[in-house]
Amino acid sequence: MTALFARLRYHAHTVVLFTISDLKTIFFPISIFACAAAPLHSTPRLLWGFMWIWMHQFMCNISNQSRGAAEDAINKPWRPLPAGRITESQATALRWVSVGLCAWWSAMYGPDLILPTLTLFITTFLYDELGLAGHYIGKNFCNIGGYTSLEIGATKIMGASREMDYISATAVCISGALIFTTIQAQDFADVEGDKQLGRVTFPIYAPEFSRAFTLGALIVWSIFLSWFWRIGPLCAIGFIGLGVFVGLRYYMHRAEAEDRKSYVFYNLWLMLVHVLPLNARTGFIQL
Numbered sequence: 001m002t003a004l005f006a007r008l009r010y011h012a013h014t015v016v017l018f019t020i021s022d023l024k025t026i027f028f029p030i031s032i033f034a035c036a037a038a039p040l041h042s043t044p045r046l047l048w049g050f051m052w053i054w055m056h057q058f059m060c061n062i063s064n065q066s067r068g069a070a071e072d073a074i075n076k077p078w079r080p081l082p083a084g085r086i087t088e089s090q091a092t093a094l095r096w097v098s099v100g101l102c103a104w105w106s107a108m109y110g111p112d113l114i115l116p117t118l119t120l121f122i123t124t125f126l127y128d129e130l131g132l133a134g135h136y137i138g139k140n141f142c143n144i145g146g147y148t149s150l151e152i153g154a155t156k157i158m159g160a161s162r163e164m165d166y167i168s169a170t171a172v173c174i175s176g177a178l179i180f181t182t183i184q185a186q187d188f189a190d191v192e193g194d195k196q197l198g199r200v201t202f203p204i205y206a207p208e209f210s211r212a213f214t215l216g217a218l219i220v221w222s223i224f225l226s227w228f229w230r231i232g233p234l235c236a237i238g239f240i241g242l243g244v245f246v247g248l249r250y251y252m253h254r255a256e257a258e259d260r261k262s263y264v265f266y267n268l269w270l271m272l273v274h275v276l277p278l279n280a281r282t283g284f285i286q287l
Contacts, residue, residue: 010085013085014080014085014086015058017078017079017080017083017085018058018061018062018065018079018080019054019057019058019061021076021079022057022060022061023057024264024267025186025267026053026057026060026147026150027050027053027054027057028267028271029267029270029271029273029274030053030057030147030150030151030154030274031049031050031053031154032271032274032275033151033154033155033171033175033274033277034049034053034151034154034155034157034158034159035158035278036171036274036275036276036277036278036281037151037155037159037167037168037171037172037274037277037278038155038156038158038159038160038168039158039159039278039281039282040158040159041158041159041160045157045158045159046158048109048157048158049154049157049158051105052105052106052109052113052153052154052157053150053153053154055098055101055102055105056102056117056120056149056150056153057150058098059095059098059099059101059102059120059121059124060120060124060146062091062094062095062098063095063124063125063127063128064124064127064128064133065079065080065081065091066081066088066091066092066094066095066128067128067129074192074193074196075189075190075192075193099121102117102120102121103117103118103121106153109156109157110162112156112162113153113156113157116149116150116152116153116156117149117153119145119149120145120146120149120150120153122145123142123145123146123149124142124146126138126142126145127139127142127146133199134197134198134199134200135199135200136184136187136200136201136202136204136205139201140179140180140183140184140202141180143179143180143183144176144179144180147175147176147179148172148175148176148179151171151172151175152164152172155168155172167277167280167281168277170277171274171277174225174228175273175274178221178273181217181221182214182217182218182221182266182270184201184202184203184210184213184214185214185246185250185262185263185266186263186266187201187202187203187204188203188210188211188250188254188259188262188263189256189259189260189263191203191204191256192256211250211251211254212251214247214250214251215247215248215250215251216247217247218243218244218246218247218250218266218269219240219243219244219247221243221273222239222240222242222243222244222269223240223243225239225273225276226239226240226276229276229277229279229280229285230279230280231276231279231285231286232285232286232287233287234287235285235286235287239272239276242265242268242269242272243269245265246262246265246266246269249261249262249265250262250266
């Protein structure tokens with residue numbers, strides 16, 4: 001019995017390692033977005049939404065990592081494949097099992113939830129199997145498909161209605177455009193690993209311009225979103241200040257360790273971005 005529990009704990013830890021680095025990138029921002037855009041209907045809906053988001057994140061993570069062990073050996077050697085916790089064939093099999101589980105889980109909620117799952121699977125397939133991850137434009141388009149699919153599915157689960165109203169639909173559209181223009185923030189810290197794999201991310205294609213563009217994009221988006229969602233002046237100053245701070249960090253602090261710190265601040269900014277639609281429903285961000 002002790003050996004069984006030890007093995008179960010080992011496999012549970014392996015599953016956690018697949019997803020833990022993207023909790024700040026996917027799970028928390030998407031959860032916050034759905035709670036704000038839906039808005040959240042009840043505690044059970046929140047828990048169901050959490051499970052749906054995590055399962056779909058796991059599907060994406062294991063697809064990406066089952067084909068990116070060489071990159072992870074350079075950038076993230078603690079992940080399950082480079083750490084030797086699971087073989088590539090086992091990860092591939094688990095990836096397809098996760099696809100089936102996500103489709104089944106979505107079907108339990110109704111046919112309208114199958115479409116986000118299907119879209120996410122297609123996006124992941126294009127990203128990993130067909131190599132769009134290797135080019136900055138293809139990668140950014142895949143990121144739009146991934147984020148918006150997750151946002152739509154989670155919003156439908158967490159809200160009182162499965163219908164997307166003007167506020168939630170607008171929030172998803174804005175989020176897609178924002179992701180397309182700022183998601184290169186995740187690539188700065190991985191430049192060396194991406195170069196060795198022959199990838200052409202935005203920071204590799206245009207090292208100087210990509211940092212200047214990221215600085216400008218974060219400032220412009222912070223100003224636009226403060227105006228569009230009509231948040232109060234003090235909150236707007238704080239939010240815009242954070243956008244300026246994150247953008248300047250990316251522009252001025254260029255060491256790999258600093259880029260990883262900047263990415264943490266970027267995800268904090270992204271989470272606040274996803275809170276803002278709630279102001280259109282409640283008007284609570286009026287300071």
